[in-house]
Amino acid sequence: MAxxxxxxxxxxxxxxxxxxLLRAGHRVTGVDNFRTGHAANLTAARTSAAFALHELDLTTPGALAKLATQLRPDAILHLAALVSVPESMRQPDLNFSLNLQATHEVAEAARLAGVPRVVFASSAAVYGNHPHLPLREDAPTRPVSPYGAAKLAGEVLLLGHAAAFGFTVRCQRYYNVFGPRQDPASSYSGAISIFARSYREGKAVTVFGDGRQTRDFISVHDVARANVLATTRPGLTSGIANICTGRGTSLLDVLDVFARANPNVPHPQHAPARPGDVQHSIGAPDAAEKELGFVAEVSVAQGLRELIGR
Ligand SMILES: NC(=O)c1ccc[n+]([C@@H]2O[C@H](COP(=O)([O-])OP(=O)(O)OC[C@H]3O[C@@H](n4cnc5c(N)ncnc54)[C@H](O)[C@@H]3O)[C@@H](O)[C@H]2O)c1
Structure with a gap:
């Protein structure tokens, strides 16, 4: 047990x-300031004696290091962030604080508390807009938003700390994650959750651009399993891996599934493409398979059926 x-x-x-992690028999200490998170998401976790929660803001200097020094965990899974690309463009200072300063606090907590492993929620946004797909981890990184830039800088910062101070860092470049509990208020990565809400409410969806843009949609159940592997699998070395399926699905294809399940909802409306959005994004999943033993198992169709409830 870890x-x-x-x-x-x-x-x-x-x-x-x-x-x-709890279902696999591990102990979990959660940290959150509830900026975008919800206590209700932890309803199941709270029933476990192996779970504890600390309300803490990661940007408070030294706060996480103090907690980690008391607890001496086997790994830190660092997911807390400002997760919206448009918000990072509206508020670059806040993006810097929540995505980079907070990540430095995590790196320092690992150093000061002697935590042997850190797993970092990075993003496909580090690549920017590339013509050659699928993207491998050695593709040039050219982020086109403050969010993508901070994720890339966070990877570099953690990997440098890890090399200097002797711990392991796994950077997980998630693609477009979807599934239950995704907050439709998060306006970038949550295209599917926004569609799901609109169809539930019987309202026409607004699609930015022509809808032909493709995304490598990955189920949150698969992403959580990749996190369990990266935090607990023995013998891992530092590195970067895409967490993706290797398959692209267009927004129009996703909308088609919702439209067929909800025939009375008005057709989608189109609005201009948003600055910072990439047209196509598909990842190569090979490194995650080789380094973590991770292969995505939930198809987009299965995941959408779970959301629609049929
Ligand atoms: N959802 C996606 O498609 C996607 C894709 C790529 C990367 N990611 C990354 O995965 C991670 C998790 O994303 P999510 O979709 O679950 O978002 P989320 O908003 O649901 O979760 C982020 C959590 O961090 C907490 N938080 C934010 N700032 C904090 C702070 N200063 N101190 C303590 N807690 C704080 C929030 O309250 C929230 O519970 C993020 O790092 C995000 O950038 C997500």
Whole structure:
């Protein structure tokens, strides 16, 4: 049994990762300030004696290091962040604080408390807009938003700390994660959750651009399993891996599934493409398979059926 400290535990990916870690018999200490997370996401986790939650803001200097020094966890799973690309463009200072300063606090907590492993929620946003797909981890990184830039800088910062101070860092470049508990208020990565809400409410969806843009949609259940592997699998070395399926699905294809399940909802409306959004994004999943033993198992169709409830 391992003890994992999960930052952003009350969030979408954090709560699913917490649930899977607990189900696998591990102990979890969650940390969150409830900026975008919800206590209700941890309803199942709270029934476990192996779970504890600390309300803490990661940007408070030294706060996480103090907690980690008391607890001495086997790994930190660092998910807490400002997760919206448009918000990072509106508020670059806040993006810097929540995505980079907070990540430095995690790196320092690992150094000061002697935590042997850190797993970092990075993003496909580090690549920017590339013509050659699928993207491998050695593709040039050219982020086109403050969010993508901070994720890339966070990887570099953690890997430098790890090399200097002798711990292991796994950077997980998630693609477009979807599934239950995703907050439709998060306006970038949550395209599917926004569609699901609109169809539930009987309202026409607004699609930015022509809808032909493709995304490598990955189920949150798969992402949580990749996090369990990266935090607990023995013998891992530092590195970067895409967490993706290797398959692209267009927004129009996703909308088609919702439209067929909800024939009375008006057709989608189109609005201009948003600055910072990439047209196509598909990852190569090979490194995660080789280094973590991770292969995505939930298809987009299965995941959408779960959301629609049929
Ligand atoms: N959802 C996606 O498609 C996606 C894709 C790529 C990367 N990611 C990354 O995965 C991670 C989790 O994303 P999510 O979709 O679960 O988002 P989320 O907003 O549901 O979760 C983030 C959590 O972090 C908490 N948090 C934020 N700032 C904090 C702070 N200063 N101190 C303590 N807690 C704080 C929030 O309250 C929230 O519970 C993020 O790092 C995000 O950038 C997500």
């Amino acid at each position: 003890h994992i400290l999960v930052t952003g535990a009350a969030g979408f990916i954090g709560s699913h990762s917490t649930d899977q």
